[in-house]
Amino acid sequence: MTTPTTAPRDTPPDTTPDAPQRQPDRLPxxxxxxxxxxxxxxxxxxxxxxxxxxxxxxxxxxxxxxxxxxxxxxxxxxxxxxxxxxxxxxxxxxxxxxxxxxxxxxxxxxxxxxxxxxxxxxxxxxxxxxxxxxxxxxxxxxxxxxxxxxxxxxxxxxxxxxxxxxxxxxxxxxxxxxxxxxxxxxxxxxxxxxxxxxxxxxxxxxxxxxKNPSGDRPDLLGALLSTVGMVGVVYAIISGPVHGWTSGRVLVPAAAGLAALAAFALWERRVPYPMLDMHFFRDSRFVGAVAGGILVSFGMGGSFFLLTQHLQLVLGYDPLQTGLRMTPLALVIVVLNLTGAGARLLSKVGAPSAIAGGMVLLAAGLAAIAVLGADSYGGMLLGLVVMGVGIALAAPAMANAIMSAIPPEKAGVGAGVNGTLQECGNGLGVAVLGAVLTSRFAALVPAVAAGAGSLPAALEHARGDADRSAIADAFATGVHTSQLVGAAAVLAGGVLAALLLRRAERPRADAAR
Structure with a gap:
């Protein structure tokens, strides 16, 4: 078997509406x-x-x-x-x-x-x-x-x-x-x-x-604005739980980042060689995949953040034991994707159903962990497996929907969009669900530990076993509430993504008749 010395190149995009894109030759x-x-x-x-x-x-x-x-x-x-x-x-x-x-x-x-x-x-x-x-x-x-x-x-x-x-x-x-x-x-x-x-x-x-043979000129201002915007927004998301969402150290970079991203969007609409074509957002398939992608990453980032605390601070496992007990989630995803089960299901039911079904399972897994795994690993194991099945179905379908909505010559930009969604979704999941956990914990913690921002800090103020038990129960309730909020967000994302993708497929189906 020989390796080809010349690679398949992208062809310039066809300007004809709904023109079929040339598929790459199958390399051996x-x-x-x-x-x-x-x-x-x-x-x-x-x-x-x-x-x-x-x-x-x-x-x-x-x-x-x-x-x-x-x-x-x-x-x-x-x-x-x-x-x-x-x-x-x-x-x-x-x-x-x-x-x-x-x-x-x-x-x-x-x-x-x-x-x-x-x-x-x-x-x-x-x-x-x-x-x-x-x-x-x-x-x-x-x-x-x-x-x-x-x-x-x-x-x-x-x-x-x-x-x-x-x-x-x-x-x-x-x-x-x-x-x-x-x-x-x-x-x-x-x-x-x-x-x-x-x-x-x-x-x-x-x-x-x-590479893209059309050779667009580099969009240097677009690159600068997108970089400044993303750094500002991600920094604010990361810093919010630490410094407080209303502090200047969070609001200033957030405002600067959002302003830069707004300027980026305006610039990309006017420049003749945009880095990210804003017309992509007119495609319901692209918008649906983007919305679903953010909320899947939101649920995943937030759930991993909560799971590690649940296993270590509520159930009492050390870091290595925690890693071992979270592996079933990853192994289910690996097995289903390596065997091609998700791809076969997608070809049978279509992207909207695969994404919606996967996100419903992901939400169900989060809810199962909250309800059944509150006090033992047995119930959590069921939730981890269900979450793994959901992610194995939804994530590849979501990435494929995003990449398929973007012309092949812009595949790198499409991958950048996909990666950006993951980063923002993960950060938002940690920030929002972490804030829910903190607020719920603060509302339930006994008066003796009022003002403590974490479980270890609250336990330091405990005056006896009764206080320690009440503090631990307050933290466990906060984790439980946060997991249910994450499940609701993922479920809403699945419904939204499915509706948008279904709407995008109707004109294509009508044109094919």
Whole structure:
């Protein structure tokens, strides 16, 4: 089996309404290419989950403060979220393979600097550099999948690509815990080096180049506005629970970010070579997928945030035990997507039904955890499995709907939109459901611990076993309420996305008759 020396290129978009897009030829090495892409994707996703279990080690080994730890976690997210659209546009213009190679190189270099850092400031800077590489990888990997697979195989390929995220989520805490039991904290970053190097060699050897042959001029102002806007909004979302939603440290960056995004939207409507064509938002299919994508990520980000606290602070498991008990969710997603079950169901029932059904199951799983898993892991296990089935059905269908609504020559931008939705949805889920938890806990906590903003702080004020029990019950009730709010939001998202997608499909069905 030989690797083609020339890659399939995107064709200029047909201006005829509803003109069929040319499907890429099936490459004999396409599944090998998908494996390479997934390896590159796994490099990023493992790092995100591994770092969470290293927080105590970083605090002791570096003498890092709470603020330092927050910036170690957030520097990566801020830079990545801010650059996703710009990275996707650059990949379309200059070549997706080139940017994929650059992303792996930057991520590997950042990991090396992070692993050898001697101070919190050095580690924060290294994490920001890794965020640049992560933005390139998140956009180019999905864009390459769109180029090498045709419409019949694309949903299954996207499902496999998405399953890698769940695999990273499942194995990250386990790998991190094992490394930290035997080595110093820097090992969690240095473990990225062989993976990044192997991915780099495989990308150069097997992944074909593809880019937009129309050669749009770079939209530099659009790139600047989108980056400033996303950084401002994501920073406000991250900082809200820490500094208070009405504080200047939250309102100022939020206002600046929203103003920059508004200016970006106005600029993109006027510029002849937009980075993100605002006309995409006239497509009900695109809008439906965007709305659903945000709310799925909202439910997922918020639920993971709540689950880790539920398992550790309510049920009493340590971090490694918590990681092990959350793996059923990820394993269900991996198995269903690797076997192609979600893709087969999508081809039978269509995107609206698959997305709606998946989000209903996700909401049901969250509700089951809230109701049945309040006091034991047995009930939570059922909810995790149901959530996994829902995500395996909805997430690939959602990503495919977003990417299919965007012309093939803009695949990088489409991947940037998809990644941006995930970042914003996750951040909003943590912020909103965290706020619900905090407010409910504060309303129920005994007077002896009034004003305490967390469970450990409240327990410090307890005067006896009765107070400790009442405080623990108040926190468990707050978690329960937050999970139900998350379930309601996901359910509403499923209904909204299904209605918009169904409406978008009606004209196409009528035209086909």
């Amino acid at each position: 090495t396409r599944w090998l290419i998908l494996g390479v892409i997934c390896l590159a994707q796994l490099t990023v996703l493992l790092d995100n989950t591994v770092l969470n279990v290293a927080i105590p080690s970083l605090t002791q080994g570096m003498g890092a403060s709470t603020a330092d730890i927050q910036w170690m976690l957030n520097a990566y997210s801020l830079v990545q979220a801010g650059l996703l659209l710009t990275a996707g546009s650059a990949a379309d213009r200059y070549g997706r393979k080139k940017l994929l190679v650059l992303g792996l190189a930057l991520f590997g270099a950042g990991s090396l600097v992070a692993g050898l850092s001697q101070s919190p400031g050095q580690l924060i800077a290294a994490r920001a550099g890794m965020g640049v590489g992560g933005a390139l990888l998140m956009t180019t990997t999905l864009a390459v999948v769109m180029q090498v697979f045709d419409e019949k195989e694309r949903v299954k390929a996207i499902g496999v690509w998405g399953a890698v995220g769940s695999l990273g989520f499942a194995t990250g805490p386990l790998i991190g815990g094992s490394l930290l039991n035997h080595f110093w904290w820097g090992s969690i970053f240095l473990i990225n080096l062989p993976v990044a190097l192997l991915g780099l060699i495989a990308v150069v050897a097997f992944v074909p180049e593809s």
